[in-house]
Amino acid sequence: MPETFSACQDCLCFCFELGTAFAISLTGQILKVSPTLAEELGYRQAELEDKSLKALLGPEGLTAARAFLSLSETPRTQFAVRLRARGGELIPALLFACRFKDHVKVWVKLGERATERQKRELLIREVHHRIKNNLQGIAGLLYNQALAHPQLKELLETPIRQINAIAQLYSLRSQGQDRVFLCQLCQIIAQAGLSLSQVALTLDIPYLQAIEVQDQEAVSIALVLNELLANAIKHGQGPITLSLRKQAEEAQVRIQNPSPKPPAFDLAQGVGLGTGLQLVKALLPQDGSATLTFAWEAGEMTAALSLRPPLGALCTPKWAIVSGIDFA
Template sequence: TDYRALLWLDSTGSARWWVTPTPNGFATDRTGADVRWVRPLLAACRARAAPGPFCVPGEGPAQNHLLIILPVSRSGNIIGYIAGVFDLPRVLSATLHPGVLPAYTIAVLDRGQPLHQRAGTGPAADLFRETVLALPGLDWRLRLWPAPGELTHAPSLLSVLILAFGLLMSALLAITIRLAQMSARRSIELGRAITACAAAGETLRESEARYRAVVEDQTELICRFTPDGTLTFVNPAYGRYFGATPSALVGKNWLEFLPPEERDSVRGRFQSLTPANPIITHQHRAVLSSGEVRWQEWTDRALFDERGAPVEYQSVGRDITAYRRADEELRASERLFQQLADNVHEVFWVLDPAQKCLLYASPAFEELWGIGREQFLADPESALAAVHPADRARLRAALRNLFTGRTDVEFRTIRNGRVRFLWSRTYPIHNDAGEIYRIVGIGEDITSRKQEEEERHKQAARQRDTLVREVHHRIKNHLQGVMGLLRRHAHEHPELAGALESALTQVQSIATVHGLHSRMPHRNLRLDELVRAVARVTGDIGSSPPVITLESGDAPAVELADTEAVPVALIVNELICNAVKHAAAVNGEPWVKITLTGHDATACLHILNPCSALPPGFDFASGRGLGTGLGLVQSLLPSRGAALTFTHADGQIEAELCLQPPVIAAIPNPAPPGTRGLEP
């Protein structure tokens, strides 16, 4: 038994203090707790034939403890005297081997005063002196006999010899106990060693089983081989891959599985491994037993001896044929894409809508826009600086619609002072969730196409103008023939002269319109030009025409809608003819004043002539009191965009014709101010 503590007790069996050895000395704890396991030891002491100092090993709960009992009282106990004579602390010190208590203190006290004291080395002695001896009222007297003074008598030689013999037997007993303790400890240590070896063996077997399960169940190819390439181990996956059992492959050279042209390069990679860089990953081809060539990727680790020379290699590999084929297909696709991008003149680009950044722009972009692709990819807004100012807003609006769907836009750019026409179209690309995750755009320089279209339009316009002039010219010539017939009939039939002259002016007005169209086929007729031409023609008819004055003032140059030119010409013809007829019927010099005014989108024609009065009951709006000419005017007057009124004041009649869209087609710019007089 390994005694690990010293316990000092009082006569009641309660522990006074307790000393326990630690790596740094003794730890002392003073306690008043009842230590019940001590009582059986006290009973064993009382059962002895004679009292005396005892070294009693504990049992049961008290094992691993040594109870030292020193019943000494120098004044009333021969034992105390003998203890002083025979130096009992020294005897006990020899009994307690340092291996049991490497640091200790033993003292013989009399009523708390030390008689003899022996201290071991280390902090235990100081601990004893500073704590134990300083405790007040410490009494070590432990009486194990029935009555005080029972053994009080004069010492004799026999008693001394008996005591010495008892002490010697106690020492022998202590030595025997110590030897038994050492034997038991060795047995325990041997048992523990055997148990540890058995546990280590079981752990080793479990670790080996786990290792074998991992290696054998691994889908990757695992092998080990010597520096010359001889296989020393392969896992089942390696054997299945090369169509042989692992045992059949061990001993073969794995370099034989490689195409001959690759063996030297692979061998060179292994020679480059060093203790500082023992790992390498590489790819190479392998030839299977069927003759099929596959691609493999290996991670190899070199194992070196203490001199730094490689003794073995361990490799883990996998088949990457599918990956290599996919990579080759991708590279071929990229080469095809690059060839397409490098050789087409159209621009195309790819946009990431999530990041709102360009991922790619084809090389043709630089030629089309005049800026580098890197600049465009980094700052797409830089391309807008080359856009024609008039088209930037429209292009920005189209760019805002990129993330909603397909766009199609034409715009102009200015490069080196030249205007170029560009066309761009975008297509959204959706992922499996239906979300737009890419936007692809294409662009093209359509300047040549635009120029060709413009030239075709100009050519068509020239052909149209020529045709229109020819048609109007022929119509005018035919109408001139009709007018000649009407004049001849008027001369031959004076009674029909009035009606024929009215018909003649109407035909002449139509001929005037066609004549104007033949001279200016590229645009609509202007109202001032039409009024001037009709007034000139009307003034030529009749025996004594009045003086017609045309004032345009600041009236705008109003263009008539093409479909309304003939009706307006006939209306103006009737109004001027009617004014000329009434002006000639009054006394004095006949005159007609025509004035053009206008503001905003309205143009007004005022025809003023002298007249005694309007016909009785005249009402143009209701159609009462109208003659043949004004009846024709009412029927020709457009229902929208035209209004005609008549007023009579101070012996004058004023007809006011106001025109608005849709009769008016456009008001391009104001007419030059001034007054023109037309002498018929």
């Protein structure tokens, strides 16, 4: 019997040395790491040995390991974790733990590591998240200046709205979304515009068609919509409706509000344009994929932005677009 037990122990040690494995004390200290596992994670053995489990396991795995160590009556277990490689990358793995008298041996089955494309996508998401945070920080600083200097409030409201709109667009991108949809831009602009105004706004987007906006033009379209809504809030009277419609091979965003008199400007000729509409005219693509018209009838002003391919492409819907949301 002793010889059989000794042979079993030798076999375990042999497998430990050749495989991906590590040993820990009953208090959670790393006693030994196999050369293979250390190499897979990008470490030298000495860099992990005598360290806490925090050096090797992510938060969820650490909790699971501590739970196993606290249950002395449980001889073996297995659980999924993420192992911490050099550089901070967390690699999925399945651990098989076996309790001995004074230590625990853990055999590791490593999952697939992130591909170069996945790493690049994660990096891009992180960059977008930081851009969003920085933009919101800038908007916050401007808002504090508006509070401290009431005489500048009206002047600062425009850049605050613009920055918040762009920040929300980067927020979408930081969530891993690689496509930008017109319905989302409408919602973003509504929220950004009303953060500085108490005007009642109805967001009316009843269709299920998903309308994708070219990624490189998304910021420009967001700013155009932002200026049109700001113009309606500033110069209109009463509630505003922002609607999205599909018409044949184009999508059209309409911003409608009561107005006592027709517009005193001509967008096509560039006559009588304020700073906001000058920005709108400059941002509109010159390839004919976007057109903007203004119409006044029976005391109501309508700004209609039409988008056609390739700028606005109709595509398969991925979710139901909201309808009839009132921002009052």
